[in-house]
Amino acid sequence: MPPTPGDRAPDFESLLCTGETFRSTRLSAAFDGGGVLVFSAFAFSAIAENWWKRYDRAGWDEFDVPVLGVSRDGPYAVNAFVRYLDSPFRMFADVDGAASEAYDLLTPRSGMANASTPMRAVFVVDEERTVRDAWVADDWISPVPREAVEEAVAEL
Template sequence: MVDFEVVDLGPADHLEPGDEAPDFTRPLVTDEFWEDRSLSALAGPVLLVFTPMIGSFLAQYTWDELGERGWDDLETTVVGITVSTPYDQVRFLRERDVPFALFSDPTNEVAETYGVAHDLDGMAGVSEPRMAAFLIDEERTVEAAWVSREWPAFLEWDDVADALE
């Protein structure tokens, strides 16, 4: 049995529906390669999923869950973002056979911009994203937002699925 304490992250000053999603350019990683890409270069509506470091159980569970749901076949582009390096992401995508691409944001700057960064306890100046997801339309308007308020916490993927329909 894993023993851990639930941590209240408190409210986040995150993007809300109707806000413009900031554009960014970061390495977009697949299981084969990575290249710098911008959010605005992705086709169609986008579900941008923030997870903690790629090796964390929250990230592993999230990408396994979305793969099992078949969300790689949606008309909406599902893409992740995490503080992990492209090297760690490629290894993760290959080992777990994840059919999605991930943005690498080692400085956590994108999470800061979206209002979902949180400081790690006991580590001055070190932060990572909360579990969060933003549904963004073709004009980069946030259509829906889900942001965790505690760690560990999974997002309500059934609620996200309802919004995707």
Template sequence: MPDFDVVSLPETDHVDEGDTAPDFARPLVDEEYWEDRALDEVVDGPTLLLFHPMDGAFQATYLYNTVDDHGWAEDLDVLALSISTPYAHKRLLSERGDGIRAFSDPGADVVEEYGLAHDVDGMTGITETRPAVFLLDSDRTVEFAWVASEHPEFPDAEAIDGAVERLVD
């Protein structure tokens, strides 16, 4: 029995399959440095865009481990986004982010625009993202979308594998 409650998240009008992923500009972090970049500037082929709670949350660790386990960063660009700072992203990427770059969105503006925001229980004024996975083609069209409907919830990695295979083959 888990030592936490599974909580249903309210319905949301999020970015979905067939939509064009909204463009945004935020600090994009890799293991060495960061700079402001627009999503449109960095999507030039199949791209997996992962939204995860704050760095250090077990959902973030799970998503990064899943990327490694399935080798997605070998086949396409993998970008992450959370409300964590560039400094926190640098630490996370040095520990477990092989081939991943992460956008920093501390104000949760991008999270809101994608329809993924929810308030963190017990943390007044803190909004974070529900976990989500979007597979984008080179025009930022969403070819696959998964958005958590409860907390915690994790994506079906095999479904992502299938979507990646269809897009890169």
């Protein structure tokens, strides 16, 4: 079951991509002081592109805590995606699915043999890695409740 408010957010280590470089990083190091963790499926998918553009337009890069993505793609694809979007956000390349699995979000993709991706999800995490707000999609297209995320970030 994915973490819910009050749970301790699982820590993981993966390649954190900036759009130019990538480095193996623990979530706990990247979230020193809390943050927002956004799981999405594949870079360059229409849904992922739409999401990240919305977060940028909504000013999520101006939060007092970082907003980090998690994508099942490799670091070169994730870096290319960040550059393509001209995104202010960094994203973990969850190549082996370990981060998605730690959050119990990994699900097989229908029609894509041997492919699994995380369900779309957003977690607001405080400085002690306690989940303050959590949203997990029931489908691939429902919008993220941005106002709830923004309110939870404001309360950190």
